[in-house]
Amino acid sequence: MLRYTIPATTANLGPGFDTLGLAINIYSEFQVTSAEKDVFYIHDWQDNLLSIDKSDNLLNKSLLEFADYYQLTLPSIEIREKLKVPLARGMGSSAAAILGGLTAGAIATGILPAKDDFVEMAVKLEGHPDNVLPALFGGLIINYSDQERIFYEKIEIDPELNFILVIPDFELKTSELREILPKNVDYSTVLFNMSRVALLVKSFLTKDWQLLENAMQDKLHQPFRSAKIPGFNKIIATAYAAGARGAALSGAGPTILAITDKNPEKIAGAMCATCLDYGIKAEYLIAKADNQGLYNQLEELLK
């Protein structure tokens, strides 16, 4: 039996819609064992067994993609997946399932995919690279592409920072959330986000946390998507009032991210209380960045 873990992620980081994503040290757990036939035990973050069959789940789709990519037949395996983040809340649960399935394929066959090949398979399955790349390589990942392929650049994140994730008890589907967005934006919106992206990269690289409040602002997706979350602006204001350095949607929401170097419990509690004022039950997680990612583990496992 081989075990591995996959970090959760917070993508669309601040102004970095589809561009910046970050891995956090909340790890979904996987076990892979050889078996007589394929069996997938998928437990959600509250330990409920979601599925034991292989129909239409991302683990299986990812295994099939692996087999297809390398043009081979996979031996039967048992996978146990224990999610540590909720589904469809903007914390990378899909990325975890996809990377978990691809890694199971690698373990079952003994093939260690080159990094670029792993990225190609994962992005094909996920559609967008800003969740899978940080989960794969850790840290903050800038993804960019030309007409042919995807590239990425990693920035390690200081362990001093806490990432607070306030998780409302309702789901938002990313696919529907894409349809809310306009097709085009004007130059002033572009300049707004570009300048904040520059600030955000400077903030993380120079550890200047005072920049984060401006650096985490966004006009590309948050104004449209946050309308689905009652009291959103008030929850963000509460985070700042309680001492947060930066705050924004996590992924496509509804999870709300706050960043702080101090008093994360106090900030998280205040945000959840404001959620309740608007009739939203919310839980919170407090994490640090994960600067390792999955790929390093896979190299160790297949050595």
Added chain:
Amino acid sequence: MLRYTIPATTANLGPGFDTLGLAINIYSEFQVTSAEKDVFYIHDWQDNLLSIDKSDNLLNKSLLEFADYYQLTLPSIEIREKLKVPLARGMGSSAAAILGGLTAGAIATGILPAKDDFVEMAVKLEGHPDNVLPALFGGLIINYSDQERIFYEKIEIDPELNFILVIPDFELKTSELREILPKNVDYSTVLFNMSRVALLVKSFLTKDWQLLENAMQDKLHQPFRSAKIPGFNKIIATAYAAGARGAALSGAGPTILAITDKNPEKIAGAMCATCLDYGIKAEYLIAKADNQGLYNQLEELLK
């Protein structure tokens, strides 16, 4: 008599349209003397006397703005301005004149404007902050704004880097070049530029020059404006073939910027030769970044 110098700039740096500008160590020179009546001697970069009257020039407009801002009458002064960059080529000659005039006002009155006040006056005169801010504070400046005011963040640039400016012998007016641009852009264009801005900031802060080739790409203005420069893509390709780390339009053009840590003369010569292949006579300048700017000097002068 008091003297000061103002660095030239290369704005719209790579993907940073209206957002990123850089000061370079090519300095226009100013002298201010008390006089019986206002006289402005403005010499261009080839030492031709352009003007000695005060009608409709930026020096005088800037002096009037200074007087208006502080609600006072200025004493008469003589200003001698010696430009070291050509006019209307994308190297910040307007910013130099504006800052030169405001500084003359400060000297004439003994008033040292606070940084934010200086920025407010300069941006009001220039319209866009990406030339005046680097000339004022040095380095690479990220400018950003909310509905009320302009903010900026400085990144010091490594002296190892050379900035090559290849200057064609024709002018392009920024005002006309703005009209070429579309009103809106699609999300893929935004993501393209945002990711490159992130790379560019990372490149300068971590001194990873290999990133510059991707980091200097742009889709917001260069594709439209470079169409006014015959052979533009070939000139850029020549720069890379000769060893440049990055290359793009300087400002709104027609000057073309290349960045390199090695062999700047070789790269500049190759670029100018390619210009000639397309019938463009071009000169070149080779500069380092200026990390000081004007404001420090003004503080010294008025101490």
